[in-house]
Amino acid sequence: MLLYTLKRLALIVPLLWGISLVTFTLINLSPSDPAEVSLRINEITPTPEAIAQMREELGLDKPLVQRYTFWLSNLIHGDFGTSYVTKEPVAQEILYALPTTLALASLSLVLIVVFGLSLGIVCAIYENTFIDKAIRGFVFFFTAMPNFWMGLLLIWFFAFHLGLFPTSGLENPSGIILPAITLALSYVSTYIRLMRNTMIESKQELYVLYARARGLKERVITKHIVKNALHPFIVALGMSIPKLLAGTVIVENIFALPGVGRICVNAIFSRDFPMIQTYILFMALMFMIFNLMVDVITRVSDPRLRRQI
């Protein structure tokens, strides 16, 4: 187990290197010149002299390989560059906004797990009854629902109409509830469907027949089925955490939450390249950490997998 975790941890290094290479290439493929962009942002007329000076200041006059190694060594020392707009270190701004995004993502993850599991189990137990069909109808409705519309409807109903929650911002901690529900609603349907289908498949298995032949109570049998169906659920959950984190971009913008998604969209508007680059690096790093965590958890939860390291 420890060996496996260490192996996976060691794999993160080359992957991160690959991602740093990809983001660096992307930024250099960009059609606009960062020096010119930086000048425009600070409202300096981009004369050829000013551009040349800025290029030197940003180190853009050096060859590509040299720039990459310079950037990479800075990264390793924890220096992610400075924002073109605020002239502050970008890592600091992102770290400052990260707790909001993480809180939002984890709260909706909790909602997804609770509702995905419970409704999925209910659907599978009452297969093809009215309850099952009603829940599946909702599920289909929510997969097609654009989450930005859902967000607006929730704001209108719960914030304006009922006045239960703040419409936007995070002055009040309850401001995170509506965004989390919005985010969770667009993903929960996948899990209800997954849980339902795996449980219905497991119902056909021999161990269920055996348990029933032994005269075990239905409740106990259901418990066995649920335990066996959990595994694909956890795997799928791990795969969707990245999506959840990327999905915060839209939700944070609807509800004006001061998270990294908002920073990212603002950075795209102002063409703040160091900020965009760092956002992508941070996100990629999170994906890897979450994927690693899920892989370790699945191995802990399923002894059959442990043997194949």
Add this chain to the structure above:
Amino acid sequence: MNNFWHKLRHDSLAMLSLSIIVGVILLGIFAPWISPNDPLQPHLSEKFASWGSDFPLGSDHLGRCLLSRLLYGIRTTLFLALMTMAITVTLGTILGLIAGYFRKVEESMMRICDVMLSFPSELMILAVVGMLGAGIKHVIIASVIAKVAWYTRMVYSFVLVHRQKNYLLFSQVAGVSSWTILRKHLFPFILDDIAMLATLDTGWVILSISALSFLGLGVQAPTPEWGMMLSEAKNVLSIYPMQMIPSGFAILIVVAAFNFLGDSIRDALDPKHCLIPKSVV
């Protein structure tokens, strides 16, 4: 194949979805003839008008006819999504066939796919749009980049199943050119699976294009687009909540129709033939 059409034709939900999709596409094509007003013409004296004979669905913050904007929005939202899907599927099919059939490039192409797939598509789109800048052209490029590796991988896995089959080996031995084998033997086999995947993904592309336009990163004003219409409605949410109903509903209906149709196509395809397990899509 006959069996497939038979099954699909008797699936009322699939037929309903199909007719909704075809209907919406026709509405989009004939938008200039059926829309009651010019979608770009502001009527500043009639801002936020409610339903009436002049504006069947009311008017927006500049007094533009909502129904006309909705109809013209089909041209941006749906047609751009279909175009994105067409580019992605074509590129993915070509690359997948090449990777599966020509063993020299197989390994390198699949490793590139692995790297691209390790980035979740949502982040990939943000990264590409971030680097290229806002604009619908860049959103389309980003969506293609985000999805093409997945299609390449899918087509590649179809080809893998077939490339050891005797009929293919026989054609090779008989000296049939690679181009003919790809076109006549492999391509027809993967066609319906690809059609199913593409149908299911079109809904996703519509959502992603309109979400980015909602954020202001995609289609730029004043072009009518459903996501952008919602973002305009957002600003007046407290006073005119009805503004967000038409465009939101339009997205919901079209995406749901594509999802239903894709699901029905998957069920109608011969289960032995369909290589993709349910949980993947």
